[in-house]
Amino acid sequence: MGDIGTIMMIGLIVLLALGVPIAFTIGLLAAVGIWMADINPMILPQQFVAGSNVTSLLAIPGFILAGELMSAGGLSRRLVRVAETFFGHLTGGLSMSTVAAGTFFGAISGSAPATTAAVGSIMIDELEDRGYQRGYAAALATAVGPLGQMIPPSIPMVIWGVLAEESIAKLFLAGIVPGLIAAAGFCVVSVIYARYRGVAREARATGREILFALRDGIWALLAPVVILGGIYSGMFTPTEAAMVGALYSAVVGLFLYRDLKWQKVPSILMSSMRTTATIMFIIAVAYGFAWVMASEQIPARLTEALLLLTDNPIILLLILNVMLLLLGAVMDNISAMVILSGVLIGLGQQIGLDPIQLGAMVVINFAVGMVTPPVGYSIFVASSISGLRVETVARHIWPFMLVLVTVVALIAYVPAITLWLPEKLG
Template sequence: MSGIGYALVFGTLALVIARVPLALALGLSSALALYLAHIDMVVLAQRFIASTQSFSLLAIPFFVLAGDLMTKGGISRRLVNVADVLVRHRTGGLGMVMVLAAAFFAAISGSAPATTAAIGTIMIPEMEKRGYSRPFAAALAVSGGIIGPLIPPSIPLVIWGVMSEQSISRLFMAGVVPGLLLAVGLMVISWSHARRNAIPVQAPASWRERREAINEGKWALLGPVFVLGGIYGGIVTPTEAAVVAVVFALLVGRFAYRELTLPTIISVSRVSIRTMTMVMFIIAAANGFGWLIAFEQLPAKLTGALSQFADHPVIFILMLNLVLLVIGCLMDNLAAMIILSSLLIPIGNQLGIDPIQFGAMVTINFTMGMATPPFGYALFVGAAISKQPIGAIARAMLPMLGVMVLVLLATAFVPPVTLFLQSVLH
């Protein structure tokens, strides 16, 4: 590896260890590499600007804003009520309510931290009242939040689609079955936990309660119909669907549920803009970084280093997933996806894996990082709303991480898990 490669890899690591913000660390190491390569610095600025000029990237700020508006506008609470009247009478029913509500919310927001915050804020105190330990409730909220980036729409899948130049609609379809498998697995864990700890079963909801909850939540339940129906019906693109989600959240929260006021909308918008500014800064810096990685031919070198396992595809894929899981634990998931896309795409091509299946596999790996320290944003949200130590939540989450690994292995080794749905719809 040349001086340019060392500047990129070790320069970035040194700056991150020194707690320099990630986007700034990427930009500084890229600038050093350009200096060593005697390339005009204006190239880096051009790469920064070019990377943000993608129409598909507009989906991200709108989905972030939509998730925040739905939380403040009462949509998430009504989704929880609907899930509650459907499954609360089962063993582990309240945990199942959380998972089911997270799946409903995921079908509109596409964000793990937003899903954890929206559902966990309501459900964690309620689960503690009904006999569940607070760390387990927080762990289930964090794990339920991970459904957010899998069931479409999904912010990480939008990013991967942009970076890999794959169809975002097809990637969305690839996330449906893994997301549902994760939801089922988490519901089984909730059932098992409740049975082991003899948690009382709640009384079933009456038909009147069910009718009232569904009637009150009918607008919230229409969200996935508008967003996903528009995408798969060919009416809107994924980017346009994000705008539809924002308009839907505004209209329902303001006029149907009357919980969104002008000051609330302004406050939510400020938070969303701040979040999106950080994401776009990372995308811009990572694009220049990725261009230099390709310039240095690091993908070819990494592929060559792994080629000794080419005759054993199963071992190759297992090793690749292990590496990605470790990276996902140590880096921000979106940053890792953006930075490593130029390295990973050639590897996927060499393995002969369908690019849509490969994209889903990579996304699940890095999404799991949201539930693990030190960069687990969903874990941080769960700790903040539950007021529990991260260590206690992480211990309670071990069985749930096991389910996530099983879903990941199914995605990696069973192509129909990601490709069956699109083969039916197309």
């Protein structure tokens, strides 16, 4: 790998172990790499700017703002109510309602932590009141978070599309079937848990209650239709769809539902700006780090090293997925994608993976990392909302992790899972 590559890899492991924030870690290592390679230091800030100066990345602030406006505007609460009227009377119905609400909200927010926060803040107390363990409720809210990164629109899919220069719209389509399979698996877990714990069924909603929930929630239900329908009808690009989603959320929250108050708008804008700034800072410095690695041919050498282990594509896929899951459990997924994009794209080409399948596999592996101990961010979000220790939430999450790992395996070994919709609608 060379002295520079070795020092950068060791430095990355050591600094992360010491708890240095990921953005500062990779920024510092990029500067060290530039200095050791005797490259003009002005290259580094130029690469930082180049990494963030990509038009498609404008979708990120739009989807973040849309998700925050949806939560504050009462759309997520109405989605939960609609889900309850259809699933509440079934065994494990309230748990399945949580999954359905997470699936719908995931089709708006594009973010795992945002989905966990929106659904968990409404459903954790409700589930506990209806006989579910609080730890299970928090784990369920954590588990539905990755649906926000599988079901389009997805912020990580946007980032991978930019990195790999692949169609963002096709990547969005590639996440739909895995997301629905994961949601179905969570529903199976819900039924098994409810039967094992003897959770009582809710009364079946009357036709009047269903009609009221649908009429009250119609604008929330239309949000994914507006965003995704606009993209796939060709009316606007994914970047424009993000802005349309934010505008739609604001109009519905302020003027139709009126749950969103004007005095809250500045704080929502500031919160969205802080989140966007954090993500863009990570992308910028990670792009500089990745450029230093590429200039030292580190991705190519790592790819060659992996191929020396075996040339069996089945074994290589297993190694790749285990590596992605482990990295997703200890690293920020955005910076990991930027840093490893060269290695992953090269490896995918070597073993004949379709680029869209590879993109979906990478993004969904890292989405699973968001709920994987020890540092899965969605676990910390659910812990904060529920008031439970992280260890308690992690102890209850293993059935949902089993579902998510099964989905990852299907994506790797059954290409149609991710490629059927893009090929059908592409």
